[in-house]
Amino acid sequence: MIGFALRTLRHRKAGFAGSFVALLFAAMLVCACGMLLETGLRGGVAPERYAGTPVIVAGDQFVRQTIQKSGGKSKTKAKPLAGHAWLPASLATSLGEVAGVTKVISEVTFPVYVGNGRASGHGWESAGLTPFTLRAGRAPAAADEVVVDARSGLSVGARLDAVTAAGARTYRVTGVTAQSLPSQDTLFFSTAEARRLAGRPGQVSAIGIFSRGEVSAVPANASAVLKTARAFAHTGDDRGAIEFPDAEQARVRLISLGGALGGTSLLVAVLVVVGTFALSIQQREREIALLRAVAATPRQVRRMLGGEALLVAAVAGSAGSVAGIGLGFWLRDRFVALGAMPEHLRLVVSPFPTLAALLATMLAAWAAARLSARRAARIRPVEALGEAALPGTRPSWGRMIAGLVCVGGGVALTIVLSALSVEAASSPVTLLTALVWTTAVALLGPVIARAAIALLGVPLRLSGVGGHLAAANLRTGSRRVASVITPLSLLVAMTGTILFVQTTMGHAAEREAAAGGRADYVLGPHLPGAAAQALRETPGVLAVTEVLRTSVRVGLEKYGAQAVTPEGLDRTVDLGVVAGSLRDLGQDGVAVSETAAARLGVAVGGRIHLALGDGTPVAPTVVAIYARGLGYGDLTLAHALVAPHVDDALGTLLVSAPTLPRAAIIAAVPGAAVLDQAQAADAAAPNAEVNYVAMGLIIAFTAIAVVNTLAMSTSDRARELALLRLVGTTRRQVLRMLRLETLMAVVVAVALGTGISLVTLSAFSSGMTGSAVPYVPPFTYLAVVAVAAILALAATAIPARLVLRQRPADAIGARQ
Structure with a gap:
């Protein structure tokens, strides 16, 4: 066969x-x-800066947890840190005494904002780890001197305004390198100035090792020293992971x-x-x-x-x-x-x-x-x-049973989804729920199609010859209609689910952020602590809250967090506290959202053992539980606790100054942008465009399936359309019949797809936001329906017109 x-x-x-x-x-x-x-x-x-360094030593960039398994066995799991783990500067001296090591170079790395861009700042001593050499000028020696890379466009003697966590300062360019790196701008400061700007006294971000003999022997020789400092030696492409x-x-x-x-x-x-x-x-x-x-x-x-x-x-x-x-x-x-x-x-x-x-x-x-x-x-x-x-026979009992099983599976998944409050867990279940419901529709399609045809056939028969023909065709071709409804309902269901999951989460976060926003001005996006101090000294300013967005690990689980200055917090933010008080938020305290508190099983007075962005373990005491976790993160910590342990300590400022005009605020912090609450919420929200791009492929595939199925269905009806033409039906009446059939299929599919999407979204919204009402922008929904209708009509009309161009007798003969 x-x-x-x-x-x-x-x-x-x-x-x-x-x-x-x-x-x-x-x-x-x-x-x-x-x-x-x-x-x-x-x-x-592949490493760029570290390409000329055979071995790079760095701290442990993972949170690790050992899990005991049955039989006395154990397994260690690891999750990456949000930031970079630093090392004690004294480790360089110990590594220099290891057998085979000829030279050791330490470096610090920190972000520097120049104009509208971001560069990577370092001390000049670490240039020995890199391919950089001077093309012009000399190395920086004074605190106000800097060396720029080749693509900066600056020359020796130029002035450079830079903003770091230590504040804003103007530097004089004393040298320009002959090289530049493909994916990062680089600035070199004097050693002392780089240490000051990094804000990590007694610590370095990495240590480069040069040796004689085999590079592979260095990690083994230095294993005892590295183990004591919880450090790891990296060679080859592993150096790129550290960089x-x-x-x-x-x-x-x-x-x-x-x-x-x-x-x-x-x-x-x-x-x-x-x-x-x-x-x-x-x-x-x-x-x-x-x-x-x-x-x-x-x-x-x-x-x-x-x-x-x-x-x-x-x-x-x-x-x-x-x-x-x-x-x-x-x-x-x-x-x-x-x-x-x-x-x-x-x-x-x-x-x-x-x-x-x-x-x-x-x-x-x-x-x-x-x-x-x-x-x-x-x-x-x-x-x-x-x-x-x-x-037009009835579907088999096996298909009916499978369809009912899928309905049961859809109900079970919907119940499970409504209980999930973590986006990482709910996202795959959301799509699976929509797919299971759509599968149920596909299996029960002939039954659904017959019921829809019986309901919509009456008005069709009253709309002229084309409508009467459409109703008759639909009644005898329910299986064909069911095969068309399935991809259309899948298109509407998947598109609606993917789009409106994002709008539901975004709207809930914006609503909570707006409800909790008490600040008169939001300044950002990358401002140092010196700017906050300048505002506090401005007459008329009642409170200034520094805000950093980061993430922490509790065990291996990742939680979104914000770091704030506690003084005057009640004047700039209302987190919706339901237990405890934010007045007790100090360097040893943490406020927790209701959702996170339920997941962690903590209450006011309890302790949470967590790892900060660089892996530093802390165990703050829960001082408050608040309701607005979507708008402000799962955890709220003190700014003084978090800022020394993140890669980028520049954040936004919330300012309470009801009597001051915008101009006075801008004058106090030159160069800062004044944001409204919506802009601040958008800046803090996760990037939904990534999900749109990824899931958009599935939507595009489903749209192609819709066009494909309808084109197949219409092209196969050449003999039927030719017979209609032979018995006196006009081309216009045939096309009207096809349009009405397609529109009826679209109506049924949109109703089914919308129902699937709403059931799924309601369960998702109930678990994630506490409300069973998802946020569905009406114009976006109408656009989804319009696209589905246009695709369906085009996929029907174009093949039909090609078929109708043939002479009826030729079309019938070709199908014999």
Whole structure:
């Protein structure tokens, strides 16, 4: 039967075009997601600054936790820190005494804001770790001197205004390097000034080691010294991970994103491919009936259809896997542009994602064909032709039971989703819930279609010849209508869920931030403590709150946190305290949101053991529990506690000055931008554009499936449309009939998709925001509906016009 399948494909190219397109794009999605996942697992970063240093010693950049397992075994898990772990400066002396070490160079790294950009600041002594050499001028010696890199555009003698955590200062350029780094601007200060600006007395960010002999021997020789300081020696590309700590965090995000996106893509692909093959087999029921009538066994029919699916999938999967590599690079570029992935994190390209995509595509196609062929292959030969002539039979009991099981699964997932209050846990469950509900709709599609046709058929029959024909066609073609409704409802459900999850979270955070905002002015975005002090000394200013946004680890769990100055906090922020008091928030205190308190199982007076951004362990006492966690983070800590332990200690300022005009505030802090509450909330919110780009691919794939299915359905009706033309129906009436059929399918699909989306969103909103009412912008929702309707109408009208260009007699003859 495989040979017969090959001949069938050769003579029915148009009939398999829809399946080919669906499988092609499915392979592209799976391959691209596999590349992201593999990059997260195996991706590396080549060093830039440390390229000339054989060994770099750095602190432990992970929070580690040992978990005891059954049988006395234990397993250590690790999660990356939010910032960079520093080392004691004295470690350099100890490393210099290790056998084989010839030279040791320490360095400090800190952010410097120059104009509208950000540079990396260092002491000149660490230039020995880098490829930098002076092209002009000399090294900095005084506190007000600086060396700039080659792409700064400055020359010796120029003035440079720089802002660091230590404040704003003007420096004189004494030297220009001959080199520059691809992904970072570099400034070199004198050693003493760099230590002051870094704000880490007695600490260094890294230590470079030069040795004689084999580089690999250095870590072994220095193991005792490194273990005492909880430090690690890095060689090769591992040096890049120390130079670019954001790359490690991006890898973790890529693992999560690639896995979730790949899994969702595969589920959507299976659902779409099953629908496409089901429609293709429906269109061939007369052919299959003839095969059964001439003694083809059910097994032979299934083998033929499975062979066809494998052949189509092999070609489509191969082409899609190759195209998926290009899609993976496009995704990587978009994530880099959005700041979700550092430019220096290389995309891993290997055969594994392409092979996995090809294998997944072939398995999905084979399973889809076998499932879709079950009913057609089981028809008894005597009934085969009659069954093909009367396609409006009821769905099988197996399909009905599977549909009801999916309904039960959707109910269970909806209940689970409504109890999840962590976005990392709720996001994959949200998409899975929408998919399970859509699968239920697909399985129960014929029943839903018949009910919808019975309801909407009455007004259709009253709308002229086109409406009467549409109602009659819909009544006899409920299975075809069901195959069209499935991808349309999937499009509306997935688009609505993906879009409105973000708007629901964003609106809730903005609402809480606005409700808690008492400050008259918000200044930012990168201001030092000196600016806050200048404002406090300004007459008319009642309170100034410094705010830093960061994250901490409690165990291995990551929590969003803000650091604030406690003095005058009640004048600038209202966190909605429900227990305790923020007046007790000092360097040893922490305020916790209600959601985080429930997760951690703490109350006022309890202690939380957490790791700050650089891994420093602290155990503050819970002094308050507040309600507005979405707007202000899960944890609120003292600014004095957090600022020394983050990479960038420059933040925003909340100012209470009801009697002062904006001009007076700007005059007190020249160069600062005055933000309103909405801008401040947007700056603090997570980047939803990354999710839009990632999940937008699934939406695009679903949209292609909609066009594909409708085009297949319309093209297959050439004989039917030709007969209508022969009995006197005008071209205009035929087109009107098709438009009304499509609009009815759109109405049903929009209703189903909207219902699925609303049920899912309500459960998500209930768990994440405490309200079962999601935020759905009406114009955005109408745009989703409009896009679905336009796609459906275009996918129907264009094939129909091509079919109607043929003479009726030729069209009927071609279909014989």
